[in-house]
Amino acid sequence: MSETERGGVPELVSEAAESDAADALRGLRERFVLDEVVYLDGNSLGALPAEVPARVEDVVRRQWGELRIRSWEESGWWTAPERIGDRIAPLVGAARGQIVVGDSTSVNVFKALVAAVRMAGEGRDEILVDATTFPTDGYIAESAARMTGRALRPVAPADVPDAVGDRTAAVLLNHVDYRTGRLHDLPALTAAVHAAGAYAVWDLCHSAGALPVGLDEHGVDLAVGCTYKYLNGGPGAPAYLYVRAELQDRFDSPLPGWNSHAEPFGMRAGYEPVAGARRGRVGTPDILSMLALEAALEVWDGVSVEAVRAKSLAMTDFFLRCVGAYVPQGRVVSLTPAAHAERGSQVALRCDDAGDVMKRLIERGVVGDFRHPDVLRFGFTPLYVGFADVERAARVLGEVVR
Amino acid sequence: MSETERGGVPELVSEAAESDAADALRGLRERFVLDEVVYLDGNSLGALPAEVPARVEDVVRRQWGELRIRSWEESGWWTAPERIGDRIAPLVGAARGQIVVGDSTSVNVFKALVAAVRMAGEGRDEILVDATTFPTDGYIAESAARMTGRALRPVAPADVPDAVGDRTAAVLLNHVDYRTGRLHDLPALTAAVHAAGAYAVWDLCHSAGALPVGLDEHGVDLAVGCTYKYLNGGPGAPAYLYVRAELQDRFDSPLPGWNSHAEPFGMRAGYEPVAGARRGRVGTPDILSMLALEAALEVWDGVSVEAVRAKSLAMTDFFLRCVGAYVPQGRVVSLTPAAHAERGSQVALRCDDAGDVMKRLIERGVVGDFRHPDVLRFGFTPLYVGFADVERAARVLGEVVR
Structure with missing residues (x-):
């Protein structure tokens, strides 16, 4: 089953693949212990680096x-x-x-x-x-x-x-x-x-x-x-x-x-x-x-914080675009500033039933977190999150809130 | 080479063996990662319990x-x-x-x-x-x-x-x-x-x-x-x-x-x-x-603090007696009260060249610690230290200070 068969917008799926292929930080993912989950909670607890155990x-x-x-x-x-x-x-x-x-x-x-x-x-x-x-x-x-x-x-x-x-x-x-x-x-x-x-x-x-x-x-x-x-x-x-x-x-x-x-x-x-x-x-x-x-x-070692920042912004931009494509208009509202100079490395979406939505996202393998009373938080950690993860997260969010 | 051949006082060596044989806490030593060192520094850093790794x-x-x-x-x-x-x-x-x-x-x-x-x-x-x-x-x-x-x-x-x-x-x-x-x-x-x-x-x-x-x-x-x-x-x-x-x-x-x-x-x-x-x-x-x-x-689990205390006092008593037997009179002076009601689970010996003496003790496999300017500290941890250890520590101390 290809990505598009699972409901992806073909342009976004291929853009994700191209961005991942061009990503100079891509190799760092291997330095972490990860699985098939899209882990967007590294702004709360970072994933386990492989060196640590x-x-x-x-x-x-x-x-x-x-x-x-x-x-x-x-x-x-x-x-x-x-x-x-x-x-x-x-x-x-x-x-x-x-x-x-x-x-x-x-x-x-x-x-x-x-x-x-x-x-x-x-x-x-x-x-x-x-x-x-x-x-x-x-x-x-x-x-x-x-x-x-x-x-x-x-x-x-x-x-x-x-x-x-x-x-x-x-x-x-x-x-x-x-x-x-x-x-x-x-x-x-x-x-x-x-x-x-x-x-x-x-x-x-x-x-x-x-x-x-x-x-x-x-x-x-x-x-x-x-x-x-x-x-x-x-x-x-x-x-x-x-x-x-x-x-x-x-x-x-x-x-x-x-x-x-x-x-x-x-x-x-x-x-x-x-x-x-x-x-x-x-x-x-x-x-x-x-x-x-x-x-x-x-x-x-050898990682430039500037490169991390560039990828972070590219990911949060891409996530917001994917959310726009996959999530019915008005169902969620971004609290995260659009201007790069005002944006960290997370996207916060206001959503009336955020607690319930986050539960279902996690069941579907997309892990973010819920902040009382109505905020979905998604953290983008450039060392181990890729653009295909971003597209998938937005797509699953769209499915969950429908 | 038996203990006495290595310079032990036969009465103290056999008393240690008898006390160890009668020690109800003896089996707990197996619950720790230990080696042939006499570790009398558990009052600073306790030994590694086997459960931990x-x-x-x-x-x-x-x-x-x-x-x-x-x-x-x-x-x-x-x-x-x-x-x-x-x-x-x-x-x-x-x-x-x-x-x-x-x-x-x-x-x-x-x-x-x-x-x-x-x-x-x-x-x-x-x-x-x-x-x-x-x-x-x-x-x-x-x-x-x-x-x-x-x-x-x-x-x-x-x-x-x-x-x-x-x-x-x-x-x-x-x-x-x-x-x-x-x-x-x-x-x-x-x-x-x-x-x-x-x-x-x-x-x-x-x-x-x-x-x-x-x-x-x-x-x-x-x-x-x-x-x-x-x-x-x-x-x-x-x-x-x-x-x-x-x-x-x-x-x-x-x-x-x-x-x-x-x-x-x-x-x-x-x-x-x-x-x-x-x-x-x-x-x-x-x-x-x-x-x-x-x-x-x-x-x-299942260890009585009262039993730990009884063994601790027996060990510090025995250590002080062994020090009396092995260390030339006046070479060290105990700072630790003789009365049980005033004694914790360590023995502190004042010794002019305590820093140097402790270095040599550690080289000989007896680990205590040195407290500036002139104190040798020996901690007795009843969960994993035995009476033979106590006798050996005092004997090596006697050899080192001569």
Whole structure:
């Protein structure tokens, strides 16, 4: 049974085949463990990189099982947070020595935001937070505000340039909106925050690994992100914290655990922070999750983030066209901006019965996710999703909603 | 070559053999991956339980690799923090529903101490902290004090009953001292803290899995602990947080991440904390490390903590006697209390050239650790260390220091 016999529009089916044939990233799919499912949920949990199982087995059986405590030195466990941070750095446009891996995104938001407020000094008494943020950032920002005696003010990202002022200590923004897939203008918003003398903290969860971020280039102060979405680090893999090199000496952590001490094995009663990115560390790193992430990042060797971005945009464009062809008009409405400059690597479709539709899509082998109350989310991960997958996803969606 | 030919005191060698033969926990050694090394560093990193490698492989290859995002429900990922907490509960004398697993010990100390201060209310303006604490607890306590506007006062645990008063909000104590192995009197100190109307926060890193803790019985308010020492959860395995059931409604977390929301997938802008132990959760749990820990805990099924404690005391007694027999008098001095009621499951020996001595011990197949500047630490993990190991360790120590 050919694709068109199964109801495909011949022009779209052949366009998909041509795009796949011309795709320079096509070979990377082999580096992942995949099956016949169209997996469009890599913006929630990335697929398993083929390198990972053997690496994890080595970490468990040899490094832990045989070397045991010696692995803290001999297997490089102790230095893993900053070593893996340096591996993430080029993917987000950061020079070495500015990123440490560890803790969850929420915990890193707390570190970054409290540190930013402290950098801003006593005179600035409010924090601005993206009013459309993924909820945890807002909850943690509320706690950071409460614990530093600042007011918290939710502001739509587009309104930040007007809202930020000489009372503003820090602004916490999402690079890509988790719900709609909207990409915010990191360079312009960071510049506006700086023009007001405030500090810009960016959450990169939905952008890192999908598009260029340019942390150093755009002068971002602090940033956090997770590693289990487009970076494929595994379920709940540790998050990361970026602290711009020039600000590291002023990074005053609210979680000054012993791993961030200048001499952690000196066992001193007084806290003296280490220099550099390590200052963002807290407690003992979770080695199994962390070294799985390290193996997962090997897939990026030699991959250009610009090429990933180009393919991502081509896929989301193509998906929107296929949806237009396969889904009855008005049955779904795209929440994702049409302009490339405003689009991340996912497409969000509003659909009255989204929960039920997503269930049936998954039964038919097309995996996206449902966001309460009425959003279908489809994430396009250029490392392992192809154009034929995109056409099939839209076609099955059309069948399901009819 | 028999043991005595290699320089053993015949009486000690045969006593070791008899004690091993009579040891009801002897069979548990088979549940761990071990070799001919005498591993006395399980108080730093527990040995690999034999269950773990296959479980981790299943988590990686099937749960992540095949089920992917579906595993959050189908493989029980989402509920792992409280499910594994319930597995730890009987080991520390807690009823179900009071422990969640996640984050590092340092992060949990921050949650527990800030929450305790908030429970105590505005009128109480100081926090007491164990003056001999493992450093990270002190650093984090300093931050908790700073961020809640309280003073921090270091106090020797024995002086807590005199020091605690109506100004005291919370007291942070270690159940067993990481350096000397001294066991503090948790029931009496908790009662003294309560008599002053303050909250008791205990760090169980060096006691859980080695001796009975009795959290519920003794009315402890909050507690934290790591899982990579006597619980054998693996390098950097997630820590846990205990919040006494009656206090859970008043647990006001400084890290209110989305995992602790009453309706985490409601994606609401306003934070509303869930009831119960889950309120201690923060961000997405690190599943690989967490499920390795879950497998590691299976070794405890049917094991009595009281039996573990009895063997631990027998081993540390025997070790001290063997050291007396094999090590020239005055060459090392025990820092570990002689009284059982004051002893944890490790022996600390002060030794001028401890760093060098430990290096040579490790070369000879006896692994303990060195704590700056002059302490040899030997941890006795009753699940997999036997009396012949104890005799051999002391004998090799005698040879090394001569």
